[in-house]
Amino acid sequence: MKKYIHILAIPLLTLLLVASVMGLTSASSPKQAVETLNIGFIQTPGSTGDFGVRLAIDQINREGGVIGPDGTLYRLQVVYPNRPPFAPDGVPDAVNSLVSQGAIAIIGPVDNRLALPNIEVLSQTSVPVLTLATADVLTEQDTRDNILRMRAADRFYNEALATILIDERTITKIALIQTDVDSTEALLNFEGILVARGLTPTAKIQEIDSSNLTANVSQIMQNQPAAVVFWGPAADAGSLILKLREAGFSGAFVYRDAQEGVHSGAIPISLARGIIGATSWSYTTPTELGRAFLVDYVTSFNSIPTGVEAAAYDAVWVLRRQIEQTGADITELRVGLLQTPTIYAVQGRLEPSVYGGGDFSRAVTVYTIGELGGPQLVARFANNIRLGDDDLVAVDVRVVGLAGTLTYTPSPSPTPSITPSPSPTPNEVTLTVPQDVVNLRAGPGTEYEIVDQLRLGDTATVIGVNPGATWLVINHEGETVWVAAEIVEVFDPSNLLGQLPIVQPNTSPGVVPGQLVEGIDLTIEGIVLNPPQIAPGQPFTLQVTVRNLGTIAAGSFSVAMILQPGNTTITAGSTGLGAGQSAIVTLSGTVQSTGVYTTSLTVDATNSVLESNENNNIFPLTYTADRPIMSRIDFVQLPVGTAYDLAGGTADLIWTGAQIEGQNNARFGVIYAGSYEAIDYAAIDPNVVINYILPANMIGTGSMIGFITAEGRRGVMRVDTLAGNLLTISYRVYSN
Numbered sequence: 094m095k096k097y098i099h100i101l102a103i104p105l106l107t108l109l110l111v112a113s114v115m116g117l118t119s120a121s122s123p124k125q126a127v128e129t130l131n132i133g134f135i136q137t138p139g140s141t142g143d144f145g146v147r148l149a150i151d152q153i154n155r156e157g158g159v160i161g162p163d164g165t166l167y168r169l170q171v172v173y174p175n176r177p178p179f180a181p182d183g184v185p186d187a188v189n190s191l192v193s194q195g196a197i198a199i200i201g202p203v204d205n206r207l208a209l210p211n212i213e214v215l216s217q218t219s220v221p222v223l224t225l226a227t228a229d230v231l232t233e234q235d236t237r238d239n240i241l242r243m244r245a246a247d248r249f250y251n252e253a254l255a256t257i258l259i260d261e262r263t264i265t266k267i268a269l270i271q272t273d274v275d276s277t278e279a280l281l282n283f284e285g286i287l288v289a290r291g292l293t294p295t296a297k298i299q300e301i302d303s304s305n306l307t308a309n310v311s312q313i314m315q316n317q318p319a320a321v322v323f324w325g326p327a328a329d330a331g332s333l334i335l336k337l338r339e340a341g342f343s344g345a346f347v348y349r350d351a352q353e354g355v356h357s358g359a360i361p362i363s364l365a366r367g368i369i370g371a372t373s374w375s376y377t378t379p380t381e382l383g384r385a386f387l388v389d390y391v392t393s394f395n396s397i398p399t400g401v402e403a404a405a406y407d408a409v410w411v412l413r414r415q416i417e418q419t420g421a422d423i424t425e426l427r428v429g430l431l432q433t434p435t436i437y438a439v440q441g442r443l444e445p446s447v448y449g450g451g452d453f454s455r456a457v458t459v460y461t462i463g464e465l466g467g468p469q470l471v472a473r474f475a476n477n478i479r480l481g482d483d484d485l486v487a488v489d490v491r492v493v494g495l496a497g498t499l500t501y502t503p504s505p506s507p508t509p510s511i512t513p514s515p516s517p518t519p520n521e522v523t524l525t526v527p528q529d530v531v532n533l534r535a536g537p538g539t540e541y542e543i544v545d546q547l548r549l550g551d552t553a554t555v556i557g558v559n560p561g562a563t564w565l566v567i568n569h570e571g572e573t574v575w576v577a578a579e580i581v582e583v584f585d586p587s588n589l590l591g592q593l594p595i596v597q598p599n600t601s602p603g604v605v606p607g608q609l610v611e612g613i614d615l616t617i618e619g620i621v622l623n624p625p626q627i628a629p630g631q632p633f634t635l636q637v638t639v640r641n642l643g644t645i646a647a648g649s650f651s652v653a654m655i656l657q658p659g660n661t662t663i664t665a666g667s668t669g670l671g672a673g674q675s676a677i678v679t680l681s682g683t684v685q686s687t688g689v690y691t692t693s694l695t696v697d698a699t700n701s702v703l704e705s706n707e708n709n710n711i712f713p714l715t716y717t718a719d720r721p722i723m724s725r726i727d728f729v730q731l732p733v734g735t736a737y738d739l740a741g742g743t744a745d746l747i748w749t750g751a752q753i754e755g756q757n758n759a760r761f762g763v764i765y766a767g768s769y770e771a772i773d774y775a776a777i778d779p780n781v782v783i784n785y786i787l788p789a790n791m792i793g794t795g796s797m798i799g800f801i802t803a804e805g806r807r808g809v810m811r812v813d814t815l816a817g818n819l820l821t822i823s824y825r826v827y828s829n
Contacts, residue, residue, distance in 0.1 A: 133191030145405030612705030750818030
């Protein structure tokens with residue numbers, strides 16, 4: 094007998110968590126105390142690493158917060174320094190600012206430039222510091238074990254790169270070049286690795302800038318190296334590879350931060366192909382947690398996460414686990430963090446109790462830059478041991494990351510590689526194939542089977558996307574298929590990509606057409622939700638693709654969904670389905686309130702068909718029900734004393750430097766309804782949003798402010814930073 098599965102307002106892949114392993118507690122008592130714990134991020138809002146912190150905190154709070162050992166329920170929030178450091182001498186003040194705000198731990202600095210001159214400051218800080226910097230000496234010179242390194246130390250990147258270059262590619266003539274100061278330790282360490290293998294650099298050039306680059310290239314070429322390993326700014330790497338290629342160099346070019354250099358444009362794609370890089374985590378690493386993190390991150394922030402973001406995300410989840418074990422006591426928190434057992438996170442295995450000395454991760458991914466600029470995985474290492482493919486799947490290990498796909502309202506939708514295609518239709522999104530061949534797949538990922546191919550110059554109309562628009566859906570010879578957005582040219586003259594339906598495929602890829610099972614076997618292959626943003630009171634449709642994987646034709650059956658909120662069942666039927674055939678069943682429904690919901694669809698809901706396999710009939714679905722958003726603005730600094738318009742009509746507020754003053758009957762109110770993304774239209778209650786003046790002492794970094802504009806539109810504002818009279822906010826405004 095089939096049973097429906099439905100979960101209210103819980104991220105879909107949260108079900109992957111093993112609660113008993115994590116030590117999660119059951120639902121809290123209605124009288125449970127709730128406390129807010131501040132996690133300090135030492136650099137500016139929106140800088141590298143910040144989004145990883147925010148995503149983890151948002152997921153943890155959505156999950157219900159953290160329950161300490163005494164039953165206290167904690168919610169987390171990120172706080173920032175009053176004056177974020179832009180130079181090393183600003184770090185001490187930033188640390189003091191975070192401690193004064195009650196931060197129980199600090200995440201950062203994110204790089205060696207800020208961290209190295211401040212080892213003593215970070216070591217002596219009264220709260221644990223989970224740094225994202227990678228210099229070896231950070232933990233070696235920390236006598237108090239207060240600096241916890243969340244990414245692999247520099248020596249592990251060097252060893253991994255040397256393994257690929259020397260041991261696997263048998264390259265022995267290697268030149269070393271550096272155009273900054275901060276990388277000196279890393280270069281010397283790499284040179285030591287060469288010496289340990291009986292090699293000497295063909296050239297070693299250390300400069301404080303790139304002013305002598307032309308002369309340096311001449312010196313390098315005189316020694317005819319087979320590989321050049323470079324440390325320094327990405328712009329210098331781009332200039333160096335250009336000059337080397339112009340001089341006839343055809344060997345391997347190694348630059349650890351190649352991915353970031355290509356992404357920023359400092360290294361042109363035309364020169365980037367084949368560059369070897371290394372990172373703590375790459376978005377192309379096919380682990381289950383990594384993919385879920387990638388989807389969540391892209392959907393939330395409309396950008397691709399780096400290894401720093403992954404480490405920042407892991408750091409918050411490590412803190413969450415320890416708070417659950419020891420509560421908010423800082424001394425116990427620090428000791429407990431150092432004793433953290435082996436856990437599996439986005440970066441891979443974190444083993445601080447094995448490594449010691451404050452090292453949490455020694456994971457390294459070596460990659461090469463592909464023809465179109467993306468990183469292609471070469472090898473993965475942990476503690477200098479090369480990992481096999483079986484390490485990509487977590488089995489019988491602790492799960493620290495919340496493998497949950499949240500349904501966010503993304504920033505303006507990404508449009509990959511926009512290039513005009515011949516004779517476009519203005520009201521369509523089209524794609525053109527810019528290379529010899531691209532693969533069409535059964536789902537949005539390389540783990541899905543290849544069902545066909547397109548050739549150079551082929552075009553197609555895009556009919557849907559996955560969350561984040563990293564994969565595009567087209568109709569190919571009567572079948573719904575997927576193609577990666579980054580390998581085609583997209584033409585979207587009317588900015589319609591963000592309005593296309595979100596298509597959700599079956600979460601069990603790998604069904605091979607033509608390989609049928611005995612009997613009847615019905616399964617849901619995927620759904621198309623239209624519109625992708627469900628609005629209360631407005632009808633929506635679900636186009637459900639059902640396939641019969643069996644050798645016998647199926648008679649009539651139905652597809653049912655438990656619609657949330659309200660536990661309402663909606664159904665639609667089909668008259669039958671032949672062996673190996675697919676059909677679309679359309680369900681229609683309407684919701685009356687807002688929220689994020691996870692539910693399920695079931696094929697053959699009435700159990701009227703005798704199937705050989707009854708275990709693949711349920712398809713999970715997460716969707717958001719909310720009012721349409723008119724506009725969304727991220728990270729804008731309000732000018733002091735100047736009237737500001739939130740909704741494109743009449744001025745709504747003036748920030749005086751000491752308070753928010755409503756203009757033209759606009760009203761404001763602090764909302765205590767969770768994270769920024771979790772607040773929906775209904776949470777902006779007109780009975781709470783009643784203040785015409787909101788003093789600065791009522792708000793702070795991380796505060797959520799509901800507002801009603803001069804035109805009567807509801808919106809929500811997040812305080813990104815409030816430092817002195819400088820107020821930076823993000824906000825969104827709903828349509829009426």
